[in-house]
Amino acid sequence: MKKIFSFVLLVSIVTLLSGCALGSSSSDHVITIYSDRHYDTDQAIYDTFEAETGIAVNVVKASADELINRLQTEGEDTEADLLMIADAGRLHKAKEAGLFQAVSSDTLVTNIPDNYRDSDNLWFGLTKRARVLVYHPDRVSVSELSTYEDLADPKWEGRIVVRSSANIYNQSLVASLIELNGEEPVETWISHLTSNFARDPEGNDRDQAKAVMAGEADIAIMNTYYMGKMANSADSYEVDVANDLAIFFPNQDTTGTHINVSGAGVTAYSDNVEDAIALIEYLSGEAAQFEFANANYEYPVNPAVEPSELLQSWGSFTEQQISLTQLGLHSNAAAIIMDEQGWK
């Protein structure tokens, strides 16, 4: 008993002091990527990348805010060569915090349309998601739907659900509308929108669709990505939800549907810049973009790659034509207006 005890103690102390988590890999030619994406698809793409280039990819996963915070704390000490996170607003936050370095790459310029890249080439969008309206066809006819702005109309009283203002995708949607319409109109819009909410915001994107299905509301503002997830869920009841509800792309005749990206940038203190750029270039290339599109229900940023069949079945649409850098510039204003106007 004593022996076992002292063995456990010894092992514990050694692990504790070395500070290394069990299971991390080590190789000579390796880059470290801080990622808030937790998809098997991503790992498969990294594996192919390693097979083709010999550069191993070590992924550190945590939520985007944690990763940004960690990079800030670590400063020059960081092992990270790349930061890859969802949402342009957050990418901008990382840029403002000085976490990225500028990259000049012709490949990236060719592969990624300029509004999905940072204006100073600090970060690059890699996959797109549209924030759309999901509605129940029995209770809403397409002719009633038009724009985000129209959701402030009294006819929608008690019929709209959306998740909380703490959610970054909502912040970015609001930021895009500030860019297009200006702060004051957006304030008025939110104050009317919140009075049309069917309930206080709660839950995640899927919960919004389920609330529409349950009859709590008629329209949910949510990401296309989660409709794809539900349509392919292991849970057959979720598949039913995705099939029974319909997707509407708002603002088709005006400013276009709101688009957000997952993107990546090379960290300011990377000691392996070349390999890091090679990975971003690879991720923006056709092979990786095809994988993103087909396995993960995201829209590719590379115009040469078609969206998946499921995504195409929702129809093609006009996208918001603003530079995503603007989302970051307005994101604080958006957060403040949402709190002020009572979007919980």
Next chain:
Amino acid sequence: MKKWSAKFSIFTALTLITTVLVLLPFSNLFFNLFNKANDVWIHIRTFLLFDYIKNTVLLLVLTGIFSGLIGFFSAYVVTFYEFKYKKLLSWLLILPLALPSYIAAFIYADMFSYTGSFARLLRAVGIHHNFDMMSLLGAAVIFSFTLYPYVYMLVKAGLKKHNQTLTDSAKLLKASPFKRFRTLTLPLSRPALIGGILLVLLETLNDYGVVRYFGVRVFSYAIFDAWFRLGDLSSAIRLSAIVVIFVFIIVIIEKAFRGKKSYNILKGHKPLRLKHPTKTGRIIIYFFLISILLIGFFIPTIEMIFNLFTINFTLFSVDLIYTILNTLIISITATLIIIVIALAIANFGRFAKSKLAKGIVKLTTLGYSIPGAVIAVSVLLFFTKVDGFLYPLYELFDKDTKTLVLTTSLVMLTFAYVLRFLTIGFNTIDASYEKIGTTYTEASYTLQKSKLKTLFLVDIPLIKSGLIAAFIIVFIDIVKELPLTLILRPSNYNTLATTVFIYARDEMIQEASAPALILIIITVIPIYILTHQKRGKNHVR
């Protein structure tokens, strides 16, 4: 006797070192308060703070009432009534302690959502009503059903001391059953009831998993929201300070409610005469106890087992095995450190007579009342400073060393665990010491045995069962711990708790089930051992 306590011993040294280490991180917090208010703080104060306070108070009040009712009446029933399977039920009632509140929250939110099993069941029988689980009320219900065992255990231990003679006298005086309950049972168990509710409330304030998932804007949510979303650490610190004030208010209220009256309970009392309920009474008792158990433990557990079958999930992947090892190793290590320090402090405290020494003991063990979010903020700030301070030392070993050696290692997380859970280890060990008194130890000192020798040859054998209990209780708490682990862990270091939380956050409840079930198994086993070890009459805790 003065001679021993006055002498500077290893116990004194360890106690003083711990005191300094506990106080430093919090002092950091305190000094940051005096910085000028920035825009983010003004924004929070204007638009959000009122909501945070309102929600926190409401959540605490509701959880306090619900958990108090459930815990008190379940303890009352198993103490005063005789019925079949009582023994089994009275230990099963502790089981919800093995189920972390956040896991219960994920599972219930899923079951009550439109596609969840409970909602489908309701629709199948024609009820088209949505129960809104992800709300403040839902959170209060979850906390009450998973945390009531604190009340249950304390009240049960209190009621056991009940004297049949008192009840008999009251009966002779023709007191009605209700009056006997109101004037006898309730006052006698009030300290235990209030003490239990205090523990529940501290756990509720500490929680981050449930409130984050449900989007209930209470303080631990607010602290992380200010820190991460609004990117302002100084606002997070201000919010933390307010939480600490909250905690003090709760502790003061507890002291007030507990009352100064002490009841002398006659020694050598008659054993309690148990009541035999009528048939209806039995049905009500079974219905009551079994409902608590189903809601607090079995329904979520069974749902998770079903989840395992709906997805093709390999129960034991390599990652999961590493996660289990991580969990066990860090929990055992931190627990051992806590036990050693707690032993030293208990030894220091039991011979100390001065107010200062008693104050030191109190200060050192205040961690449990401080919510994890606050400890996380303080410890992170503290360690980045320590690393900056130690940097020249690191350079001696390695010229290209990074600065944040400790901050990026498990030392920081272990430190935070010790800070938070030292209280629990200390209280359990201190209680055992109180039972044996100081005579044996003093006798050993008189025989010129050293302090350490006395500790190993005299004290430890005497309080062995107390030590085991302390080990188990602290171990369970660390295995379940979420907020500290989530924030302070090194890159890619996962415990079962963080794995479950991350799956749930990524909307993969089914995948969260395997690690969650393993976590529950790891906590159920020690609870079983703890409640079934032979310790005279005291079976539970």
